[in-house]
Amino acid sequence: xxxxxxxxxxxxxxxxxxxxxxxxxxxxxxxxxxxxxxxxxxxxxxxxxxxxxxxxxxxxxxxxxxxxxxxxxxxxxxxxxxxxxxxxxxxxxxxxxxxxxxxxxxxxxxxxxxxxxxxxxxxxxxxxxxxxxxxxxxxxxxxxxxxxxxxxxxx
Amino acid sequence: xxxxxxxxxxxxxxxxxxxxxxxxxxxxxxxxxxxxxxxxxxxxxxxxxxxxxxxxxxxxxxxxxxxxxxxxxxxxxxxxxxxxxxxxxxxxxxxxxxxxxxxxxxxxxxxxxxxxxxxxxxxxxxxxxxxxxxxxxxxxxxxxxxxxxxxxxxx
Amino acid sequence: xxxxxxxxxxxxxxxxxxxxxxxxxxxxxxxxxxxxxxxxxxxxxxxxxxxxxxxxxxxxxxxxxxxxxxxxxxxxxxxxxxxxxxxxxxxxxxxxxxxxxxxxxxxxxx
Amino acid sequence: xxxxxxxxxxxxxxxxxxxxxxxxxxxxxxxxxxxxxxxxxxxxxxxxxxxxxxxxxxxxxxxxxxxxxxxxxxxxxxxxxxxxxxxxxxxxxxxxxxxxxxxxxxxxxx
Ligand SMILES: Nc1ncnc2c1ncn2[C@@H]1O[C@H](COP(=O)(O)OP(=O)(O)O)[C@@H](O)[C@H]1O
Ligand SMILES: Nc1ncnc2c1ncn2[C@@H]1O[C@H](COP(=O)(O)OP(=O)(O)O)[C@@H](O)[C@H]1O
Numbered sequence: 246x247x248x249x250x251x252x253x254x255x256x257x258x259x260x261x262x263x264x265x266x267x268x269x270x271x272x273x274x275x276x277x278x279x280x281x282x283x284x285x286x287x288x289x290x291x292x293x294x295x296x297x298x299x300x301x302x303x304x305x306x307x308x309x310x311x312x313x314x315x316x317x318x319x320x321x322x323x324x325x326x327x328x329x330x331x332x333x334x335x336x337x338x339x340x341x342x343x344x345x346x347x348x349x350x351x352x353x354x355x356x357x358x359x360x361x362x363x364x365x366x367x368x369x370x371x372x373x374x375x376x377x378x379x380x381x382x383x384x385x386x387x388x389x390x391x392x393x394x395x396x397x398x399x400x
Numbered sequence: 401x402x403x404x405x406x407x408x409x410x411x412x413x414x415x416x417x418x419x420x421x422x423x424x425x426x427x428x429x430x431x432x433x434x435x436x437x438x439x440x441x442x443x444x445x446x447x448x449x450x451x452x453x454x455x456x457x458x459x460x461x462x463x464x465x466x467x468x469x470x471x472x473x474x475x476x477x478x479x480x481x482x483x484x485x486x487x488x489x490x491x492x493x494x495x496x497x498x499x500x501x502x503x504x505x506x507x508x509x510x511x512x513x514x515x516x517x518x519x520x521x522x523x524x525x526x527x528x529x530x531x532x533x534x535x536x537x538x539x540x541x542x543x544x545x546x547x548x549x550x551x552x553x554x555x
Numbered sequence: 556x557x558x559x560x561x562x563x564x565x566x567x568x569x570x571x572x573x574x575x576x577x578x579x580x581x582x583x584x585x586x587x588x589x590x591x592x593x594x595x596x597x598x599x600x601x602x603x604x605x606x607x608x609x610x611x612x613x614x615x616x617x618x619x620x621x622x623x624x625x626x627x628x629x630x631x632x633x634x635x636x637x638x639x640x641x642x643x644x645x646x647x648x649x650x651x652x653x654x655x656x657x658x659x660x661x662x663x664x665x
Numbered sequence: 666x667x668x669x670x671x672x673x674x675x676x677x678x679x680x681x682x683x684x685x686x687x688x689x690x691x692x693x694x695x696x697x698x699x700x701x702x703x704x705x706x707x708x709x710x711x712x713x714x715x716x717x718x719x720x721x722x723x724x725x726x727x728x729x730x731x732x733x734x735x736x737x738x739x740x741x742x743x744x745x746x747x748x749x750x751x752x753x754x755x756x757x758x759x760x761x762x763x764x765x766x767x768x769x770x771x772x773x774x775x
Contacts, residue, residue: 407606427576427577427578430576430577430578430609431574431576431578449637449641452607452641453641453645454636455607456608456609456641456642456645459576459607459609460609460610463576463577463609463610463611468575479649482630508647509647510647510648510649510650511647511648511650511651512616512650512651513650513651516617516620516621516651518613518614518617518618519649521610521613521646521648522610522613522646523607524645524646524647525610525642525645525646526565528645529645542581
């Protein structure tokens with residue numbers, strides 16, 4: 246039955262709690278990256294397991310920037326911005342490394358005893374955890390936006 | 401330096417707490433036999449491990465009366481009397497089975513992979529735990545008196 | 556006495572809890588016999604829960620040990636309670652058994 | 666990350682605790698390499714204490730698995746924390762590993 250009522254405002258319209266941190270591109274920072282995501286996921290009301298999955302996906306993206314983007318060169322930086330609304334988390338990862346679009350990287354399939362392919366697992370994890378993965382090159386920067394807007398229901 | 405003081409009375413002179421229980425000669429009663437000995441050992445101030453060793457020795461003697469003395473015949477009875485003084489426990493086991501003097505039974509030695517002799521372990525345990533083992537036949541009864549008067553210091 | 560059996564492919568772990576005396580040793584013997592008839596010969600006995608162990612229980616351990624050694628297996632003791640280990644030493648039977656700190660080490664020894 | 670190694674005759678148990686990411690995966694790799702160079706090929710990895718496991722850690726697991734399988738051994742996983750098992754499934758690597766409820770069962774499987 247339809248009513249004349251106005252629809253309630255879409256949740257996207259709710260104000261997000263934004264937090265932005267810039268880290269040196271070093272693997273020692275991953276623990277801190279996780280902590281930022283954990284705090285944001287908690288503001289979203291995500292359960293422990295969903296929060297962990299978001300930390301995992303974010304760290305995979307940041308590990309890739311450190312290892313493949315900057316290739317271990319000193320001085321690189323990576324910015325992690327979280328935007329948290331109830332039930333809705335956006336993580337944006339920004340770096341100055343050469344352009345790379347992970348969304349166009351072919352997804353590997355599940356490994357099997359005959360095919361123990363080890364590469365490509367990070368990008369697979371990102372896609373499996375996140376509901377949306379968006380890449381954009383803006384100026385000299387890679388912007389990778391990961392969105393999680395429902396409860397993680399297991400792999 | 402010697403003094404003129406009278407020696408304090410020997411501990412044997414202290415009044416013992418005596419408890420006597422008669423059980424049907426059935427292995428189901430062993431738990432209760434242990435419990436009597438445990439209570440007496442606790443009055444003696446024995447530690448947990450010494451108390452356990454005394455329970456073990458007593459049960460070995462009572463098991464023998466049940467199995468070898470009465471040979472499983474119905475109606476047999478065994479009386480366990482405990483006499484507890486600080487640091488000094490006497491357990492006397494009395495039964496109407498045929499005469500048997502465990503103190504004249506040859507002690508077996510430690511087993512070895514070449515000599516896995518399984519018999520004789522119960523009487524060995526009694527002797528190893530107790531400081532004195534005394535047997536007497538009085539009338540139709542076997543009297544076995546087990547005395548423990550120092551802390552158990554391990555096997 | 557309670558007996559909990561955990562069979563693995565190469566070894567069977569039997570955990571014994573409570574009092575093992577002449578009132579209960581028969582049950583332990585029956586369970587071990589059953590497992591041996593199933594073809595098992597390698598045993599770990601978890602004695603961590605043993606509160607009392609008389610020579611009747613020890614007799615079961617030694618006769619089982621003889622049987623399984625003949626079959627090319629072994630009976631090894633794990634995680635003995637103080638009371639189990641005192642009884643075994645007082646009976647002079649400690650030279651017969653390989654003993655291990657925990658079940659894992661005993662299982663790994665086979 | 667903390668690594669605790671418990672070698673038995675037939676199998677070596679390696680317990681990994683804490684975060685396994687690109688900052689620590691190298692240490693885990695080094696320890697496993699060291700054990701393999703000692704001649705060990707049968708491993709149980711106790712993942713009960715794993716709080717975070719990224720693809721860098723998973724890479725070490727898979728490369729070690731390949732090495733030890735070639736040597737006639739195996740790498741089996743025991744007592745996985747929820748976080749370890751979520752990471753392995755999300756990476757699609759769960760078909761590679763034999764997994765066990767506890768260390769004892771994993772050790773007994775060899
Ligand atoms: N930020 C990046 N810059 C350049 N190349 C990247 C980047 N991220 C990923 N790649 C490439 O994509 C591949 C797959 O990445 P991933 O799934 O994380 O697996 P892994 O890093 O284990 O190889 C990498 O091997 C690398 O070649
Ligand atoms: N009360 C008893 N009456 C008759 N024979 C006994 C008695 N107690 C012990 N024996 C004999 O002494 C032997 C050794 O006893 P023990 O050391 O307790 O070992 P076990 O009872 O396991 O054989 C017994 O096998 C039995 O022949």
